[in-house]
Amino acid sequence: MIEEAFFRGLILGILLRAAQRCMPARRSFSVGGSIFFTSAFYSIVHFLKAPDQTSPTVTWISGFNSIGHAFAQFADPVLVAAGFTTLFLIGWILADARLRTRALWLPIGLHAGWIFTAGVFGKIARREFEALPWLGKNLLVGIVPLVVACLTWLIMRGWLKYVGDRNT
Numbered sequence: 025m026i027e028e029a030f031f032r033g034l035i036l037g038i039l040l041r042a043a044q045r046c047m048p049a050r051r052s053f054s055v056g057g058s059i060f061f062t063s064a065f066y067s068i069v070h071f072l073k074a075p076d077q078t079s080p081t082v083t084w085i086s087g088f089n090s091i092g093h094a095f096a097q098f099a100d101p102v103l104v105a106a107g108f109t110t111l112f113l114i115g116w117i118l119a120d121a122r123l124r125t126r127a128l129w130l131p132i133g134l135h136a137g138w139i140f141t142a143g144v145f146g147k148i149a150r151r152e153f154e155a156l157p158w159l160g161k162n163l164l165v166g167i168v169p170l171v172v173a174c175l176t177w178l179i180m181r182g183w184l185k186y187v188g189d190r191n192t
Contacts, residue, residue: 028132031115032122036062055123063115070111071097071104110169114138117177124184134176 036058043054072094098104121130 025128025132028118028122028128028135031062031066032118032131033128035065036119036122059116059119059123062119063112066115066118067108067111071107110173113170113173117173117180120177121180124181130180134180138176 039058039061040055043058097107118131118134121134122128124130
């Protein structure tokens with residue numbers, strides 16, 4: 025709930041309002057640019073991860089070591105491209121859900137559903153290898169997660185269209 029309130033509520037809302045004030049005649053660009061920036065920011069923030077284990081000894085440079093470890097995964101370009109792409113697509117879908125419903129309930133539900141699914145999948149399917157490009161070591165890397173995200177997007181848009189058509 026906090027992530028959606030921050031990324032789709034606050035950041036996307038501020039960007040949309042600023043873009044509408046600066047370029048009212050070019051509203052379609054402002055919406056697309058706002059979604060693009062919010063999705064990119066979302067994926068970068070999610071791509072940064074703290075180390076699995078921290079040093080038991082705390083020194084003056086412990087924080088710098090943690091920051092260095094958080095950026096260590098950027099050394100693998102395949103992981104960066106695959107993980108960033110999936111997270112960017114997820115961010116775009118969540119922003120689209122926010123704009124179509126003009127509320128945060130659908131992005132919160134989608135986000136919670138994806139986290140739940142990833143957690144259950146992670147507990148059930150312990151893989152010791154990576155089968156790139158189909159499926160990596162988690163549900164953020166590979167073609168399968170992209171397909172699942174796209175299917176979710178199509179189902180969401182179809183459902184919203186169906187509900188909108190029923191109400192008119």
